[in-house]
Amino acid sequence: MAEFEQGTKRTLLILPTGGGKTIVLSGIAYKFAYDRNRNPTGGKVLILAHQNILINQAADKFQTVMELPVFREQGRQTGCLEPVTVSSMQTMQRRLDRFPPDFFRLIIIDEAHHAMSAGYQRILEHFTDARVLGVTATPDRADGKKLSCFDSVAFEYTIKQAIDDGYLVPLKVKRAPLTINLSKVRKRRGDMDASDLGSVIEPYLHQIAEIARGMAKGRRIVCFVPLIRTAKKAAEIFSHYGFRAAWTAGEDDEKTDKLAAFAAGEFDIIFNSMLLTEGWDCPETDCVIVLRPTMSRALYVQMVGRGLRLAAGKKDCLLIDLLFQNDKFTLASPKDILGENRKRSGGGGMAPWMTGGGQQTDAEQRLAKALDKAAKKYQDPRESDKWRSVLENAPANELFDPPCSDSQKRKLKALKLDATALTYSQADAILKAAEAEKMPSNAMRWRLSQLGYSDEEIAGMNFPAARKALAKQKAMGRW
Incomplete structure (x- = not known):
């Protein structure tokens, strides 16, 4: 409000996913449309969004929190007959000729990182007298367009601040022992081509299912994938690994029922292609897997943010x-x-007053060091619960047990293990145990599939079993 009182015409409010964005915009709409005695002031407020689910959330929240009516400008309903109106951007831009330029005192744009689109710009150019408040969790864009339609940031509350203040759960990051090569993926419309990504990622789904089974057992997982085809295939494969898995998409007739079932705990994991990045909330979600790599910080934060909301008994969100x-x-x-600087955000789509000078924040530096350390550290297997029992049961040559060979050291290094203090027989025992739990390669899975083995049979094979079947x-x- 202070920004408007100082003469700013258009300003931005930045709040993280789960930070109470809808409640805040409801409160601001009330202040513009009603006085302290809850009487209309005569000033009308328009709340805009680009998806019906966001429109419905805004209307429901205003009516619930403020206990006042909202007019929905949609279908046959027209005229904005209440002090507060909600409408989709698509509907309002088609009806601009019904309203004079001074009809609204305030326009609120939810998910305002979309405000540079042609539809929003037509609306703002028509209602020239209105103050404009943009509300978003991610004010940067992947297409390089700056949010120049806003003059300032009235207030920003970061994910790190919300976590520190207890309004979001801590983010726990685990690096998966899997590398996916994206060298064959092309760039399209400012980001990586979804079709190429699907073709690259799908061969790894068995290995990812195995990793998820080990890392996220008992968690409620949402997984973002590049294609609907990938979502369907992933749900089928994960079901063979003990997951109650489902997929959904915008064109899925059962999506409402599936999302309700996921929220009720009837599914362990739900796969989607870009459907659940905005407007979907399931606070019980406590694990996120991003199989849709992106150049856009905004999109990435939207995806991971689905798991950060508070819920009863929820301690953290695993990424x-x-x-x-x-x-x-x-x-x-x-x-x-957790970083506050957004200069490197897949196109640098920030207005000049939003850039952070290119310096990493303390939060970014700490997280970067932690991730680098996790990626580079070689563990002493004698200090690992996983390998200690293997070493204790390893057969040893009582007369002579030489140090591990250079070949063994290289193989153990690939497992992120420090072989410095190991004997030959100890190293051999670890490598055999690792091979026993190793998953078949993508080439082996493909060959087994071509030979008539089902996905369920392949899912139950480790590397030695697959090798034996192929032999x-x-x-x-x-x-």
């Missing part, structure tokens, strides 16, 4: 971080979640 190897793209990463088929002359 399973896969390593996407590429030399062409600067990808958004966990470092972007048997080869001996029978089938390939």
Whole structure:
């Protein structure tokens, strides 16, 4: 309000997902449309969004919190007959000829990082007398367009501040032991091509399911994928690994029922392609897997933010971080979640007054160091619960047990293990145990599938079992 009182015409409010954005905009709408005695002041307020789900949330929240009516400008309803009106951007831009330029005193744009689109710009150019408040969690854009339609930031509350203040749960990042090469992915419309991403990621779904089973057992997981096809395939594969899995999409006739079932705990994981990045809330979600790598910090923060809301018994949100190897793209990463600087945001789509000078914040530096340390550290297997029992049961040559060989050291290094103090027999025991739990390669899975093995059969195989099955088929002359 102070920004408007000082003469600013258009200003921005930045609040993280789960930070009470809808309640805040409801309160501001009330202050413009009603006096202290709850009587209309004569000034009308328009709340705009680009999706019906956001429109419905805004209307429901205003009516619930303020206990006052809201007019929905949609379908056959027209005229904005209440002090506060909600409408989609698409509807309002088609009806501009019904309203004079001074009809609204205040226009509120939800998810305001979309405000530079042609539809929003037509509306703002028509209602020239209105004050404008943009509300968003992510004011940067992947397409490089600056949010120049706003003159200032009235207030910003970061994800880190919300976590520190107890309004969001802490983010726990685990690096998955899997590298996916993106060298064959092309760039399209400012980000990576979704079709290319689907083709690259789908062969790894079995391995990702195995990783998720080990890291996220008992959690409520939302997974973002590049294509509807990928979502369907992932749900089928994950079901073979013990997950109650579902997929959904905008064109899915059962999406409402599936999302309700997920919220009720009937599914462990739900896969989607860009459907749940905005306007969807399930506070019980406590794990996020991003299989849709992106150059856009805004999109990445929207995806991960789905797991940060508070819920009863919820301690944190686990982000399973896969390593996407590429030399062409600067990808958004966990470092972007807690950082306040947005200069590197897939196109630098910030107005000049929003940039942070290119310096990493303390939060970014701490998280970057932690991730680098986790990625580079080699663990002493003698200090690991996982490998200690293997070492205790390792057969040893009582007369002579030489140090581990250079070949063994290289293989253990690939497992992020420090072989310095290991003997040959100890190293051999660890490598055999690792091979026993190793998943078949993508080439092996493909060959097994071509030979008639079902996804369920392949999901139950470790590396030695897959190798044995292939050897048997080869001996029978089938390939």
